[in-house]
Amino acid sequence: MQNDGPLRTIFVAFLLCVTCSVLVSTAAVKFKPQQETNKKLDIKKKLLLTVGLLDNPKAKADEIERAYQQVEPQIIDLKSGNVSNEVDVESFDAKDAAKDPRYSVAIDGAVDIAKIKKKSRLAKVFFIKKQGKVDQVVLPVHGKGLWSTLYGFLSLDSDLKTIRGFGFYEHAETPGLGGEVDNPRWKELWVGKKAFNNNGNPAIKVVKGTGKGQHEVDGLSGATITASGVQALVNFWLDENGYGPFLAQLKRRMNNEY
Ligand SMILES: Cc1cc2nc3c(=O)[nH]c(=O)nc-3n(C[C@H](O)[C@H](O)[C@H](O)COP(=O)(O)O)c2cc1C
8 A cells, every 4th residue: 555645544544433433432331330320429419409408519429328318219109199119219210211111101282281291100209307207308300491301309398388499400401591490599599489379289480570479489581481391390290190199198198197
């Protein structure tokens, strides 16, 4: 082969491509388990920050795991609201389950205000207890914003009406617009709001401007589509197609047990 001929150039370029793709795919395969572990750890951290069991967003793995020991996960059947032993509580992932034919159920378009089309019939909820009594119950929620599906946690007080914390752990809304859902000042506005009206129906409203009412939260300037999506997803998950049956059951359980 000629030293500076076109064939040699093509051959070197080809060799470079092959070497790089082998390197990239080896790295992708090698680091995948670590990425998965980090992702799970980040979700735990977001849950802990939402419920106030952690206040350092830069907390390290051991600090997160230690704080997480105070969290009691439980699998529930969304339709009946009952506790379920069908799956392993630690490994269950509702996001994966929503795509798994064993657990996935379609949501009727007429009631699908969160615009998610399907959901897992099982869900993992979390209890935070104080002196053996339920202090907060944490509900995973998700729904469509403008560009993405937002995944997060909504924490209710032991009265099962008052919001104690709210935050997302995954979304792809625009930083500075829809991405302001992550602004600590905005998340703080949710604390103390009443999730249900006097008839027991989900009643959260994300309003343009300042939300002064007990069910109202300020909108996000320039990001009304994301804000409306957040309102819809919260109300969807608190209603009968979400955690409604579970919250009704839990109310009965708490009245009997505590
Ligand atoms: C590049 C770009 C990114 C945007 N990202 C978002 C977003 O993440 N969330 C959102 O609700 N609106 C976003 N918008 C604005 C929406 O198109 C829409 O104008 C806005 O939601 C209306 O809200 P407003 O009535 O408060 O202005 C974006 C617009 C542009 C041009």
